[in-house]
Amino acid sequence: MSGSMARPSPEQLLTLLKSRRVCRSFTEEPVSDDDLRMMTEAARWATSAGNRHIHKFLVVRDPAVIHNVRTVSPGMLTAPPALIVILTDLEAAARESLQLEHDHANWMDVGTAAMNMMNMAHALSLGSCPVTSFSRSGAAVMLDLPPHLIPEWLLIVGHPAPAPRPRRLGANAPKPVAARDLTWWEQPGRHEP
């Protein structure tokens, strides 16, 4: 990487990462093609095991198609203005001699592409929400996918609607998780260096 490349400061990047939340309520304002291109550009630059790029990103804006996909996606709690589907291309995987049934890197690559898109959406002042609770076979029909394209993951995107009133947590609600809770130093269970 070029040393002269402009980069966000660590503080700026952390602020972006920490302020992102899933968004399940959108206005009717369409998402611009430029914004969607920025998101798929971010996905392209996600880590890809072996630099093999076996995933495709299908952008869907047609409300009728989105409605149909939602019909087979119980986890899609709202109809968004736009949808990006991460697909595994089985033909590309075959060219790379991948054994997908044993290859966990496939899922990691889906995750890193998804995360890049969500962070880019946030940077663009868009809201997004991942959807994993959908029927793969049902979505394939609704999206007219050929057999070699497997829908792995959906990202709903739109301009955030005004936030609902803050939720009141009960006494039994889980406490917020800090990085410290998840991080060990040198040995499992040791929280601070």
Added chain:
Amino acid sequence: MTSSEGDSPQMVLTEDQAFGLLAFLVCSAEISLVEPTYYGTFRLVDAASRLMGFMLEHDPERSHEFLERFKEEVDTKKVWMMWDREAYYDFLRSAPAAVAAEVKRREETASPAAGDDQA
């Protein structure tokens, strides 16, 4: 689709809405094979919410008020699953009584002429 009882059978679901619910239910059944077990409860109450939404579109005269109120409660409390699971479970335990009371109220306020076996 119409209600099968009562003195004024009323459309409560169009064919398209019924198919939408059908797809939701069978897809929920499939994904429940791989998701955390408690997600299944969420799918069922979410399906109930969608059903009530469809019913409300047909302005059900006898239960509009109940459906409107109960749907709002379901939509508010179903998402507690994500951050306050005990409160969510408490809601699940309380919800059937609310529906049962409405079913009973409907029976008690139905016209005597509505029952097939009542002359």
